Amino acid sequence: MTSKKIILTGSFGVGKTSLFNQFIFNKFSDKYLTTIGVKVNKKTVDVGETQVNLLVWDIAGEVSQDKVPTSYFLGASGIIYVFDLTRPLTYKNLNTNIDYLKQLLPGGVIKVVGNKKDLLSESELEEILGQVELPVQFKTSAKTGENVERLFFDLAKELI
Amino acid sequence: MSNQNHSLMDEALLDRLKEILLKDDREELAEIRNILEDRKHLSEKVSPIIEEHLSILKENFSTEYEDTINKLIELKLENSQEQILETIYPALGRMIKKFINHQFENLKESIDGTVKNTLSFAALTRKFKSIFTGVDESDLILSNVSAAKIEEIFLIERDSGILLGTASIKTTIDQDVIAGMLTAIKSFVEDAFQKESLELEMIEYGGYKIMIQTFYTYYIAAAVEGTLTSLEKQNILQSMHDFASKEIAIIPKPLSNKSILISSKLEDYFIKENSIARQKS
Numbered sequence: 001m002t003s004k005k006i007i008l009t010g011s012f013g014v015g016k017t018s019l020f021n022q023f024i025f026n027k028f029s030d031k032y033l034t035t036i037g038v039k040v041n042k043k044t045v046d047v048g049e050t051q052v053n054l055l056v057w058d059i060a061g062e063v064s065q066d067k068v069p070t071s072y073f074l075g076a077s078g079i080i081y082v083f084d085l086t087r088p089l090t091y092k093n094l095n096t097n098i099d100y101l102k103q104l105l106p107g108g109v110i111k112v113v114g115n116k117k118d119l120l121s122e123s124e125l126e127e128i129l130g131q132v133e134l135p136v137q138f139k140t141s142a143k144t145g146e147n148v149e150r151l152f153f154d155l156a157k158e159l160i
Numbered sequence: 161m162s163n164q165n166h167s168l169m170d171e172a173l174l175d176r177l178k179e180i181l182l183k184d185d186r187e188e189l190a191e192i193r194n195i196l197e198d199r200k201h202l203s204e205k206v207s208p209i210i211e212e213h214l215s216i217l218k219e220n221f222s223t224e225y226e227d228t229i230n231k232l233i234e235l236k237l238e239n240s241q242e243q244i245l246e247t248i249y250p251a252l253g254r255m256i257k258k259f260i261n262h263q264f265e266n267l268k269e270s271i272d273g274t275v276k277n278t279l280s281f282a283a284l285t286r287k288f289k290s291i292f293t294g295v296d297e298s299d300l301i302l303s304n305v306s307a308a309k310i311e312e313i314f315l316i317e318r319d320s321g322i323l324l325g326t327a328s329i330k331t332t333i334d335q336d337v338i339a340g341m342l343t344a345i346k347s348f349v350e351d352a353f354q355k356e357s358l359e360l361e362m363i364e365y366g367g368y369k370i371m372i373q374t375f376y377t378y379y380i381a382a383a384v385e386g387t388l389t390s391l392e393k394q395n396i397l398q399s400m401h402d403f404a405s406k407e408i409a410i411i412p413k414p415l416s417n418k419s420i421l422i423s424s425k426l427e428d429y430f431i432k433e434n435s436i437a438r439q440k441s
Contacts, residue, residue, distance in 0.1 A: 003336070003416070005320040037348050040321070040340030055322060055340050071347035157286025 001044070003053040004159045005075055006152075008083035009101070011090040012061030015115040017140030018083060020058040023152050029145050035060040038072060043121040045156040052156040063089075065097040070104060077159050078109040080151065085114040085128055085139070095133045109158050113151060136150060261367045265387050308386035310396070314339055315408070315422050315432045317415070318378050324415050325422025327431045329381075346372065356414055373400040378415065380404065382430065403429050 008016045011158040017035050021027050024041045039058045044051055057076070062068050073079070079101050083091040094112070101110055112134055117125065129136055138154075142149040190251070193200045237244065290296060312328035314335065321343025326335045336375040346360045359379075371382045371393065380400045388396075407425045411418055 003320075004324045005322060038335055040344055042334065042336045042340070051382040053336065055320070055336060057321075057340065057344065069347060069351040071351045072344070075322070076319060076348070077320075137192075 001051040001053050002160060003055060004077040006054050006056045006155065007073055007147045008056060008058045008082060009065065009079060011060060011063050011084070011087075014082045014084040014087070014090050015063065015100065015142045016061060016082050017058055017115075019080075019115060019140065019151075020056055022142045022145050022148045024056065026145070028145070029159045036101055043152070045153055047153070047157045047160055050160050052160055054152060054156055056152075064093070065100045073104045075099075076105055076108060078111070078154065078155050079105060080111045080113055082113045083117050083132075085125065086119050087117050088128075088131070091132050098134060110154060111137050111151065111155055113138045114138055115140050115142055117146060118143050204334060258366065261387050265389060269389050269391075308384050308388045308392050310382050310430050311385050312383040313426050314381045315415075315426060316340070316379055316381060318343075318374065318376070322416065323419070324378060325419050325426050326429035327423055329431060339381075342370070342372075346379075371400075373394055373397055373404075375404050376406075378408075399430065 008020055010016055012034065013053050017033070017039070018028060018080065018088070020039070020041065021029070024043050035058060037060055040055060041058075042053055042055045044053050046052075057072060059068055059072055080097060081094075081101065083094065098110060098112065100106075114129070114132070114136045117139045120128065125139065129139075138151045140151060142148060163211040171358060175422045195205060254301060294411065309329075311330065313326065314323060316339045317324055323336050323339035326339075328335075332338065342363075349360045350358065359372070359374040361372055361424065363372070367385060367387075369384045369388060371384060373380050378405065382396060382400065384396065388429070403425075408422070409417070411421065
């Protein structure tokens with residue numbers, strides 16, 4: 001079995017912890033509890049014959065990624081950058097933040113994820129995606145669980 | 161008509177008389193009314209009196225009200241015993257435990273000092289016994305005191321926090337998560353204080369200590385329960401160094417897929433009854 005460290009990052013209140021809880025425990029809560037520091041947990045994903053032990057670091061949200069302690073990113077294999085589809089401020093500087101993360105983790109896999117999909121209609125979603133600076137690889141809903149498993153599975157697959 | 165005139169004159173005279181006789185009193189009354197109705201004037205007059213009384217009250221509060229307060233406290237204690245106990249009991253327990261641990265540490269350190277400096281017959285006998293049995297002198301003296309024991313040991317990749325190997329006396333919660341969280345705490349502390357050359361060396365939780373020794377690509381964390389003297393701390397740290405140089409250095413890199421081998425080495429070196437680390441400490 002191989003182990004990989006994954007970082008969940010992004011602005012505050014975008015649903016990182018909800019994605020984390022949905023992926024690890026299959027649970028969702030409407031209560032908003034801000035993450036202090038970092039929370040670590042793991043889940044094993046089967047990718048074909050290979051078992052991948054994903055160690056997920058759920059980091060406290062910061063508007064700008066250069067505010068996150070760089071040591072948290074050390075040794076990471078992948079980063080999931082989460083923004084809130086309903087709050088333009090959380091994807092306003094997407095390009096800058098992703099460039100910064102690429103510098104921190106050269107060669108690492110970075111996934112851009114738009115969360116809270118359940119709050120939008122299809123047309124609203126299309127409109128918002130047109131405003132986002134970069135391609136959004138996953139449109140998720142931590143509430144309904146939509147695309148959450150797929151996100152982590154695809155990431156694990158890319159890492160082995 | 162004449163009678164009526166007389167009566168009016170009498171009244172006027174009476175009023176005049178009243179005016180003459182009560183003039184001073186009326187003026188004084190007006191002045192008092194003015195003082196009472198004007199807040200500023202009243203305050204000027206009353207404040208010194210209140211302040212004086214307050215100062216007397218402050219000075220004599222304990223004597224004046226001691227009995228009343230004591231009765232109130234007694235009554236409160238009597239009526240809320242359960243509630244008070246519930247509040248202070250956990251804190252009291254922790255304080256006592258910490259205090260006892262601290263006292264044991266002091267005691268053990270003082271004995272360590274005595275052992276080193278004494279050349280009496282008893283000390284020599286103990287030394288011989290220690291040499292032949294292989295048991296540390298302090299342990300012989302403190303046979304009734306619970307010795308510090310490594311309960312769990314982890315070898316963790318330094319940057320990622322990925323667990324490379326582990327061994328423990330008892331089963332604990334997910335060790336991968338412990339390794340991850342330890343690394344996160346370590347990163348947080350080291351980042352927060354921004355001292356590049358410094359490393360987190362110990363986390364203390366009640367009577368439980370996690371000793372950390374960091375190497376270039378990994379670190380070793382030992383969860384120790386019991387009282388630890390500075391000598392024992394040094395011994396454990398030395399064991400970690402020895403383990404790194406003698407056991408880990410010879411394993412072909414990378415270490416990431418040698419979990420079974422590393423865990424087995426950790427168990428032999430730190431956890432088993434006759435392990436090297438136990439003999440040293």
